[in-house]
Amino acid sequence: MRIIDLSTPIDAAGWEPEPVEHRIMSAAEGAKHMSEEMLEHFGLEFDPSVLPDGELLTIDTLTLTTHTGTHVDAPSHYGSAARYGDGRPRHIDELPLEWFHGPGVVLDLSTAAPGAVDAAHLRRELDRIGHALAPGDIVLLRTGASRLAGTPEYFSRFTGLDGSAVHFLLDQGVRVIGTDAFSLDAPFRIMIEGYRETGERSLLWPAHFAGREREYCQIERLAHLEDLPAPTGFTVSCFPVKITGAGAGWTRAVAVLPA
Template sequence: MRIIDLSSPVDASFWEPDEVVHRVLDAHQAAVHVRDEMKEHFGLELDPEVFPDGAFLTNDYLTLTAHTGTHVDAPAHYGPAEGAHTPRTIDQMPLDWFMRPGMVLDLRDVGTGTAGVAELEREFDRVGRRPRPMDVVLLHTGADRHLGKPEYFTEFTGLDGPATRLLLELGVRVIGTDAFSLDAPFTHIIREFHRTGDKGVLWPAHFAGRREEYCQLERLANLQDLPVSTGFTVSCLPVKIAGAGAGWSRVVALLDE
């Protein structure tokens, strides 16, 4: 089996709207830390010098959002549901959504803004079929070339409302993108709203999830490394964060050699 990494890293050196803080506790610092922890919580004495070279086990402390790096958005992220159901959080989602056949659609020629039904239909024709129910559809926009830079958040292709609804009508429950968001950039959305006065341009891909439950898989990478448009499995199991609207994921494509 060939495994292709489709994940972008959590990297504190990247430019992010919400700063990522990564603090490393080295092995010698950790020896002192465990001494203090044992005394405070358990009343036990432990001399750091008992460890080889006075070194214990390193640790990493991170401050970040659940939407940093490659992650899965749960329905709870999209806001209040339209109907009687309560939107599920990431720990409540069925795991079998996240290990499914994949299909990648090439939207690199669309540019900053939104792709619509016409662009999806063009790609279905190129691939030779439409997505099947429960397929994981991945949108290759090329946005990951800006990873770590401010442009990553302002220059990419999202989906408009009709395109999102088409995929949901076909039975897709996980839609992925190598961009920051499945919607168009915030800057593009706000300019379009002021230009048109149309509230339908305000985050239509996310708000579609208020009507019909689905997950977004955002901030992918390396979709150009997929040698085929179909015929592979996507594994995108999210981290189980209780009550959260999203969870990080190490996304990979699995291909039979």
Template structure:
């Protein structure tokens, strides 16, 4: 069964609003660090020079948010209270949501702005597929071409409220996107809000999660590699971070043969 990587890297060399700090301890530094830790915590004396080449293991320390790279948003990310009760954190979500049949919707023609219900319905009609309960629906906006640059955070399209509710009404509980956010860019949302005064244009896809329990997978990549718009499984298990509103995932597609 071919496995296709659908994940963006966590790359400290790329541009991020919240920069990634990636500190690397070399194997030689790791040997000295280990000796110091053994002495401090366990009272053991060990000379790193006794190791082959004076090296042990490298160690990477990263400072980043749980929304860096490809990640899964939990209901608790959307607000502290939900119409359905207290929103769950990422470590509380059912794992069977995150290994399901997938369907990708090509909405690259939208450009920058809003993907409404009519556009979602058209994308499904174009491929002749109706999502089943717990299918994972993924939006191909084309945003991943800008990963690592400021444009990744401003040049994409996101769902409006009715489009989000439409997918949730079908029983979908995980919606993915190759963009930074499942909502439209904040530049677009704020402009429309300032022009109209309509608060419903502000983060409607995220705020739908206050009414309906669901998860988002943001910052997917490599959607062009999928041979067909459906007929594959998506695995996107989130890292089990206790009490967190999101968790990183190495999302992949497993293609049926």
């Protein structure tokens, strides 16, 4: 098989609205740290100087949100109450793993202007590639925004989905929708300016708020969708990190193709 990485890195050197802090403890510092930890928690005395070069292991500590890098949004991210089931949206650790491994479908939105496309746009793209969506398909939106990752423009120049587009995909049995952009919704400025001009609240975060009505997940901040040789014929694996009670979890999303 051939595996294509669809994930963006978590990089403290890249620009983020909420900066990433990455602290690295050297192997020598790690030896001293582990010695202190073993004594405090297990009552074990250990002299790190007996180790080769006085070194043990490095330790990385990161401070970041679960929405940094490629990640999966859980239903609980969209709001505190749902209008389906028992009214309690599930967290990332509660979702079935089967949702995150399935046939992939890439829809090309790269020629669309910044903002949001509707269901009719998606239907035309599906007609163009000759694919009928099926339950369990994982739909990935190639907007081209990933080329801006690590810059401020990544958070303001991309194409998302409006409410009709999200509901159209969910009507076909899709449970997971991914994008190479910062968000599945339109950029902040476009949504807010549209609301100010029209007073129409449905223009504000319609893709996310659709998750209050129907249970589904988003993968945001994908990459390398342009490296896929065809819009179908591959499997997506995007299992989220199991964080108890969290509204999102990081994922190393990949596409698996036959050799």
